Amino acid sequence: MDKGVVDERNDSIALPALGCLELRTHPLRGRGVFTRSPIARGTLVHISPVLLFDHAEYSEHGKHTKLDHYTYCWQGGFALALGLGSMFNHEPFGRENIGFTRDMGASLIKYTALRDIATGEELCICYGPNVWFDVATKASNDQEGSNSVLEGNALQPQTAEDLLQCFDII
Numbered sequence: 001m002d003k004g005v006v007d008e009r010n011d012s013i014a015l016p017a018l019g020c021l022e023l024r025t026h027p028l029r030g031r032g033v034f035t036r037s038p039i040a041r042g043t044l045v046h047i048s049p050v051l052l053f054d055h056a057e058y059s060e061h062g063k064h065t066k067l068d069h070y071t072y073c074w075q076g077g078f079a080l081a082l083g084l085g086s087m088f089n090h091e092p093f094g095r096e097n098i099g100f101t102r103d104m105g106a107s108l109i110k111y112t113a114l115r116d117i118a119t120g121e122e123l124c125i126c127y128g129p130n131v132w133f134d135v136a137t138k139a140s141n142d143q144e145g146s147n148s149v150l151e152g153n154a155l156q157p158q159t160a161e162d163l164l165q166c167f168d169i170i
């Protein structure tokens with residue numbers, strides 16, 4: 001599979017797309033990304049171009065809207081991941097099956113399988129330690145995304161700075 005790197009000769013960026021991904025809706029977690037085929041560890045599963053907001057624009061506008069539940073910390077402000085990047089739900093650290101890296105130069109986020117992922121599994125990233133919602137975790141090997149359980153979570157709603165904490169996992 002193409003690595004999704006910037007081709008410096010013509011400034012184009014290859015955007016490999018896995019045809020096996022689909023969106024499903026869960027009553028507790030909302031929409032999420034699932035796979036219809038097995039995915040091998042290390043596979044580049046998605047690349048999201050991002051829409052950047054500088055700190056001033058974000059604090060004046062973005063953080064007062066639903067955007068605040070979707071944006072990633074970014075150099076100089078915040079970024080909305082386009083494509084499927086905003087659809088990955090959260091699993092607590094160590095339970096996520098997708099890692100991501102921010103390519104600040106190319107304004108992209110790359111999502112990679114951290115382990116082998118089975119048909120029917122939900123693809124989840126870890127947003128970091130401080131989340132703003134009650135976490136419904138996946139039951140192990142949840143095939144339909146229907147076995148989620150609500151974890152007791154006393155976390156208060158957090159500021160945008162806490163959203164999708166700034167550590168890259170892979």
Ligand SMILES: C[S@@+](CC[C@H](N)C(=O)[O-])C[C@H]1O[C@@H](n2cnc3c(N)ncnc32)[C@H](O)[C@@H]1O
Pocket residue numbers: 028029030031032069070086087088089090091133134135136137
């Ligand atoms: C980046 S969006 C992910 C897509 C979202 N599920 C949707 O339908 O638009 C983040 C939001 O998804 C929900 N979410 C993500 N992971 C969750 C989880 N483990 N448990 C409960 N809600 C979750 C929360 O409402 C959170 O604000």
